[in-house]
Amino acid sequence: MSHTQALAGFLAGLSYQQLPDSVLARTEELFLDWLGSALASQGAHPIPLFERYARHMGPADGPARILVNGRGSSAYFAALVNAASSHLVEQDDLHNSAVLHPATVVFPAALAAAQDLGKSGQDLLLAAVAGYEAGIRIGEFMGRSHYRIFHTTATVGTLAAAVAVGKLMDFDQAQFIDLLGSAGTQAAGLWEFLRDAADSKQLHTAKAAADGLLAAYLTRDGLTGARDILEGEQGMAAGMSWDAEPSRLSDRLGSRWALLETSFKFHASCRHTHPAADALLALMQREGLSHEQIAQVETRVHQGAIDVLGRVDVPQTVHQAKFSMGTVLGLIAVHGKAGLPEFHELALKDPAVAAFRDKVAMLLDPEVDRAYPQRWLGRVRVSTVDGRILHGAIDEPKGDPGNGLSRAELEDKFQRLLRFSGARTVEQGAALIRQVWHLRDTAQLNELL
């Protein structure tokens, strides 16, 4: 049996009863976190473009709900718009070693299909777990080389979304193999857009969720796919990776819950900046340093951080600022925070942040690079204006599984996300929180939200 067959067999056999309570609880938390991210982007470019596209190309109404505007549509367009929405503010979750943001592709597809198919909260939770477990393993399988050019959340995200919808449709092993084939052959998404601060990141997640959902509906109706899309000679790894590890596809299926390893985002910036941000903050607090006392910061990072962040010198947009290591550290140093309000009000406008930005350099660190992507180590070397050399280090950024967010912290983050866009009132936010904490008792998801 190939690794792909083993994975497909696991997905087909996975049952709700089999899910540990810790997994169910975490899935609810991840769902809340995703919902907040989606609502936080209401009204922000380029989300209205996707809403307009859905109105123009889709039905006037439908069983699936577009979150940012409350309209009904078909599952395809709800998945498209909701996935575009939930990655914009860079506050959605991340799996470290897969370098995959699972929520922003899995939940839009799963929720839209669940509403279309009349499924329950338990069905949705089971589908999401299947999407996470498959997507994370496929991301790990594709390896670091893939991520150097391809946006894994876009490429692998297509398969993760497809699997979640396939699970809602009770696929058997053969159907999951066809599904992976039809999803994998649609997998796309290049990092090239980053240096121009172009809008492709939203396009990527939108398309990953919607394409994955499309693959599942067509597979249900009988479309066949390549049986070895991951490992085959003309498959995804052959075309888009040079360090793929097939054994990762079937890594401890049923005993390792990869979903539990997912990190929540604390800062509102690209995850690659978080280890250094936490290390700098810890050092400044330890030493009682203010930003004026700092002459220079060297962040010692992994290669992936240089690949993704290296392009941006002087950010021109808020989105680009989230990929600027100097700007993120500037916000941390000057304001102690790099949340959504700080990015929108200060990242491009505060001269103190800009001045700090120019003091920051990135350097490849062999130790940090070796640990990555299993562990995201934060290492900074600070020179002070009075000539001292100080070192800061953290081994687990805030939000990582071993340094996680409590439900209270998640609720607070959720409310801040809603307040940021004005998408819902505090009371509406509280009602949503209650609904999500009771997701496993919800019979009909179209009543939700």
Add this chain to the structure above:
Amino acid sequence: MSHTQALAGFLAGLSYQQLPDSVLARTEELFLDWLGSALASQGAHPIPLFERYARHMGPADGPARILVNGRGSSAYFAALVNAASSHLVEQDDLHNSAVLHPATVVFPAALAAAQDLGKSGQDLLLAAVAGYEAGIRIGEFMGRSHYRIFHTTATVGTLAAAVAVGKLMDFDQAQFIDLLGSAGTQAAGLWEFLRDAADSKQLHTAKAAADGLLAAYLTRDGLTGARDILEGEQGMAAGMSWDAEPSRLSDRLGSRWALLETSFKFHASCRHTHPAADALLALMQREGLSHEQIAQVETRVHQGAIDVLGRVDVPQTVHQAKFSMGTVLGLIAVHGKAGLPEFHELALKDPAVAAFRDKVAMLLDPEVDRAYPQRWLGRVRVSTVDGRILHGAIDEPKGDPGNGLSRAELEDKFQRLLRFSGARTVEQGAALIRQVWHLRDTAQLNELL
């Protein structure tokens, strides 16, 4: 100015008045040929799956027409279903050196958008030319290495379709650059499905046309894309090619009409089998040989033929038979033809064809390989049962620009395609032919077809 910028500038400036009459006439011929291919697949798996998907996810009616069932839908779903339809019977056109089937991606997107936007026949022709000229150059740019793993009609097809729709929307140079960025970052499609005879080829063309159209509508409304998606360090060539040639992107823009180099398909099989089929047929006619007199056939081919055809030993489906060199030569040797009826009635059922199939071998030929993809040379070495060794050679397969189909031959092929599926009567077919020969005088394309 980069090659991409030059290409975008050319596309923005291209006008109907600038198109030579030979280009306009050939575009009408290519459109008729495409229309026949789309209608020929009516009712054939997996096309009904795409129709059902469009009904479930799209609006109940709309300005764009789904050809195989005559229903109205939005432009997105019309492009999706029509592009799935037009590549199924393997009778649509091909550009040799780009290894791209332009019609099956360009026309579905352009026609659907033209109907949606209320454009004229002249607008459609101009849009199609833009799509062909861009798509062919991008295909050549991506090189042979791309085609070894990626289905160029799927990947590059996304950009060709996008450009056609962008031209209907009168994009300027900057919009075309954004458009290429948003289309290129969606480019996907792997050959892995071939060895399983899976349905992905239809999924690929469907998605290329629909994704390209989506990119154009979003670009029109303001979505930005990577400015260097083709040549950039994390762009298409960087991720999916190792022999890309940037200068091909701007090759003789405005003086070379690449559309005129497109080949019509004569046999109903994968184009890689055509040179050998024509060479064998010429040899058998020249020597007055029957299939029983042939003991062995060695076809001397280019590497691309081995990559694409090498997987199929004993075809299990009609579609797979079209990729079996032995089966194609068997049909030619035993029945003198490898058209749609022969494939459906004889390819898998006639023992004489199967017996001939086992006499056929493929061998890499350095001369043939060097000439490819600019020229598709046919070379066969035949051993007869009475011990003779005979050689057959053709330098331009039937349907190539220098060995093309007349309008009468195209009309005949069109009517045979319609008869094959029963999609239209002979009279209806004749009316469609008349409409297409007057495309440039058609004010409203929603009246067409």
